[in-house]
Amino acid sequence: MAFAPMGPEASFFAVVDQHRASLLAALRSGGGEPAGGGVRPASRFEDSVGLQMVSHCTTRKIRSDSPKSVKNFALILKILSMIYKLVQSNTYATKRDIYYTDSQLFGNQTVVDNIINDVSCMLKVPRRSLHILSTSKGLIAGNLRYIEEDGTKVHCTCATAVAVPSNIQGIWNLITDAKFLLIVEKDATFQRLLDDNFCSKMSPCIMVTGKGVPDLNTRLLVKKLWDAFHIPIFTLVDADPHGIEIMCIYKYGSMSMSFEAHNLTVPAIRWLGLLPSDIKRLNIPKDTLIPLTKRDQMKLDSILKRPYVTCQPFWRKEMEIMADSKMKAEIQALTFLSSDYLSRVYLPNKLKFGGWI
Numbered sequence: 001m002a003f004a005p006m007g008p009e010a011s012f013f014a015v016v017d018q019h020r021a022s023l024l025a026a027l028r029s030g031g032g033e034p035a036g037g038g039v040r041p042a043s044r045f046e047d048s049v050g051l052q053m054v055s056h057c058t059t060r061k062i063r064s065d066s067p068k069s070v071k072n073f074a075l076i077l078k079i080l081s082m083i084y085k086l087v088q089s090n091t092y093a094t095k096r097d098i099y100y101t102d103s104q105l106f107g108n109q110t111v112v113d114n115i116i117n118d119v120s121c122m123l124k125v126p127r128r129s130l131h132i133l134s135t136s137k138g139l140i141a142g143n144l145r146y147i148e149e150d151g152t153k154v155h156c157t158c159a160t161a162v163a164v165p166s167n168i169q170g171i172w173n174l175i176t177d178a179k180f181l182l183i184v185e186k187d188a189t190f191q192r193l194l195d196d197n198f199c200s201k202m203s204p205c206i207m208v209t210g211k212g213v214p215d216l217n218t219r220l221l222v223k224k225l226w227d228a229f230h231i232p233i234f235t236l237v238d239a240d241p242h243g244i245e246i247m248c249i250y251k252y253g254s255m256s257m258s259f260e261a262h263n264l265t266v267p268a269i270r271w272l273g274l275l276p277s278d279i280k281r282l283n284i285p286k287d288t289l290i291p292l293t294k295r296d297q298m299k300l301d302s303i304l305k306r307p308y309v310t311c312q313p314f315w316r317k318e319m320e321i322m323a324d325s326k327m328k329a330e331i332q333a334l335t336f337l338s339s340d341y342l343s344r345v346y347l348p349n350k351l352k353f354g355g356w357i
Contacts, residue, residue, distance in 0.1 A: 002272075003139040006203055006204070007200065007202045007203035007205070008201070008202070008205065008238045008348075012352055013116070013179045013180075013350075013351075014178055014234055014352055015351075015352065015353060015354040016179050016354075017179070018354075019232050019270075019354065019356075020179075020230070020231060020232050023230060023232065023268050024230055026268075027230065027232045037063075039152045057225070057273050066142075071221070072115075073137070073320065074111075075105070075106065075111065075115060076115055076118070076119070078102075078105075079098065079112070079115050079116065079119065080119065082098060082101070083119065083130045083131065083132065084108075086130070086131035086132070087130070087131050089187045090131075091131065091133065092131045092132070092133050092167070093132060093133070094132070094133050094134065094135050094166070095109070095112055095113055095116060095132060095133075095134060096109065096135055098112050098132065099179035100111045100184065114206055116130070116132055120260070126260055126263055127216070127260075128167070128168075128169050131164045133167055133217075134145050134166065134215055134216045134217055135166060135215075136163055136164040136165065136215060136217040137164075137186070137210070137211050137215050137218070138163070138209060138210045138211060138214065138215060138217060138218030138221065139161035139162065139163060139164065139190060139206060139208070139209050139211070140156055140161060140162055140164055140206065140207070140208050140221065140339065141156055141158060141159075141160065141161040141190075141194060141199055141206070141207045142156055142157075142158055142176075142178060142199050142203070142204075142205050142206035142207050143156070143158070143176050143177055143203060143204040143205060143206060144156040144174070144175070144176045144178065144206050144225075145173075145175045145176070145324070146171045146172065146173060146174045146175070147163055147171065147172050147173045148167070148170060149167050149170025149171065149172075150172055154171075156193075156206070158197070158199035158200040158205075159194070159197075159199075159200065159205055160192075160194070161190070161194060164208070164215075164217050164218050164221050165217065165221070166217060168217055168220035168221050168224055169220070169224075171224070172225075172289075174225070174228050174229075176206065176225075176229060177204045177205070178204045178205050178206045178229070179204055179205055179231065179232075180205050180206075180229055180231055180232045180233070180234060181205070181206045181207075181208065181225055181226075181231055181232070181233045181234070182205065182206070182207045182233075182234050182235075182236060182272070182347075182350070183208050183209070183210075183222065183223070183233065183234065183235045183236065183247075183250055183269070184207060184208070184209040185210075185212065185235070185236060185237040185238060185243050185247075185331075186209065186211070186212065186238070186331070187209055187211040187212075189209075189236065189332075189342075190207065190209035190211075190333050192343070193207065193343055193347075194207075194340070195344070196340050196343035196344070197341040197343075198347065201343070201348075202347070202348065202351065206225065206231075208222060210219065210246075210250075211275075212246065212247065213246055213249065214244075214249060214250060216264075218262045219249070219250065219263065219265075220263065221264070222250060222266055223263060223264055223266055226266045226268065232250055232268075232270065233266055233268060233270070234267045234269070234270050234271075234272035234350075234351075235247045235250060235251075235269055235270070235271055235272060235273065236272055236273055236274070236331065236347070236355055237271075237272075237273075237331075238274060238328070238329065238330045238331055239274040239275060239278070239279060239322065239328055239329040239330075240290075240292075240296065240322075240328035240329070240330070241292075241299035241300040241303065241322075241328070242296075242299070243274075244300075244302065244303055244315075244319065245333075246301065247269070247271060248303065248306075248308070250265075250266065250269055251266060251267055251308075252265055252267065252308050252325075253265040263297050268355040270357065271315060271318075271356060271357050272351075272355065272356045273346065273347070273350060273355070274329060274330075274331050274333075274334070275318050275329075275357070276319070276320060276321040276322040276325070276329075277317075277321055279325075279327075279329050279333070280321075282334070282337065284329065284333050284334070284336060284337075285336060286327070287327070288333045289327040289328065289329050289333065290327065290328050290329065290330070291326060291327060291328075292322070292323075292326050292327065292328055296328060297323070297326075300319060300322065300323055301323075303319065304316065304319055304320075304323075312357075314357035315357060318357070334346055344354050
């Protein structure tokens with residue numbers, strides 16, 4: 001089914017189409033199909049899935065007869081009883097809903113979040129099986145239609161964004177003719193691309209933002225779109241350790257959610273920009289760059305030591321360029337070249353000529 005508006009002529013997407021063909025070939029050969037997960041809390045790395053739980057790992061016991069853990073034990077039982085009622089009544093609640101049932105008892109939202117993660121891991125089921133949903137913060141725009149679990153028809157457009165659904169597993173009848181999906185790190189950049197009509201000019205395409213570190217639903221949506229359509233997925237993040245970390249979460253997952261990596265990660269994701277090498281190539285002046293802080297350097301060193309970086313020599317090279325220069329850059333640095341350089345020149349050229357790694 002066709003979507004409007006139409007973007008550039010078909011030849012523009014020749015390299016993107018070639019990339020998709022190579023991804024599909026890898027899937028057919030077994031090189032990209034996800035495998036099962038493991039058990040919390042230790043992790044291992046598998047390049048077709050990302051970070052996963054190891055099968056034998058150190059566990060933590062919560063005892064009912066220990067003064068140190070009796071409160072935590074009681075909180076776990078309380079949340080388990082709430083989960084039981086939700087499952088029995090076939091209703092759903094958000095983590096925030098659970099916290100506000102007795103905010104004084106729980107103390108803070110993090111306590112609830114951690115217990116829910118522990119229960120999900122202990123029972124080896126995704127969070128939705130517990131009938132607990134997360135509040136979405138992500139946005140989506142572009143050539144996509146779907147139906148939500150309650151029958152609501154959603155028609156995404158290239159002009160305005162809609163909120164990522166809170167029940168990703170429940171959406172169905174997804175339809176798109178998109179050539180690619182672009183994950184945008186920051187909401188401000190996402191909105192600027194919409195304002196510049198980038199989505200319309202590059203149609204058919206899909207854009208998603210998790211507004212920084214992505215929430216669970218945004219990650220689930222990206223994964224669902226990959227599983228459904230196997231279109232190329234690119235990331236647009238700041239050329240700094242924080243942006244790289246966010247990209248790695250989409251691509252390889254995180255330690256805290258590695259027990260659910262096979263439902264969340266898309267190792268086929270590619271880094272489109274902003275690359276540290278682009279800074280020199282485009283002659284972006286030094287006064288628009290930002291020195292790496294000590295915390296940035298520690299984060300960068302940590303990423304460089306991770307097992308998946310050995311599978312990505314081009315990523316390593318880019319991170320080494322950043323480490324050597326001791327400088328980072330936000331996507332907004334491209335406005336030095338022109339106010340619409342990102343949407344008019346940078347991204348179209350990257351897509352047309354295969355400027356991703």
